[in-house]
Amino acid sequence: MIQRFDGNRLSVCKVTFGAEPTDAEIYAFLLKHFNDLQFTKPIKAEEKKRADSPKRRMRNAKKMLDQKGxxxxxxxxxxxxxxxxxxxxxxxxxxxxxxxxxxxxxxKQKKKKEKHRGH
Structure with missing residues (x-):
């Protein structure tokens, strides 16, 4: 999955490779095919604030999962x-x-008319 950030906008593209590619292969692929990739429409990417306590983080994480899926x-x-x-x-x-x-x-209407017309 390739992510592209433009300011606070995020768009993504999914590329399926056969076997697990190396970093060099991914880099070469991006250099060669980046302009041909079909990215999604950009969505707003908001920065996440870090919560203070671990319990608060757990509550917030559960709440976010319930809301956004x-x-x-x-x-x-x-x-x-x-x-x-x-x-x-x-x-x-x-x-x-x-x-x-x-x-x-x-x-069907045309056929019906033809039948009633006679020869």
Missing amino acids: VGTKSQQALKKQYEESKAERKAVSKEKREEDARRLFEL
């Missing part, structure tokens, strides 16, 4: 991008399905 900001950004693309695919497929239904209806 499990995962890092990068994972949440990827999930958000996935949900957006899923909604877009759903809308496109619905539109296509309605277009096909309309076309079939018009075809």
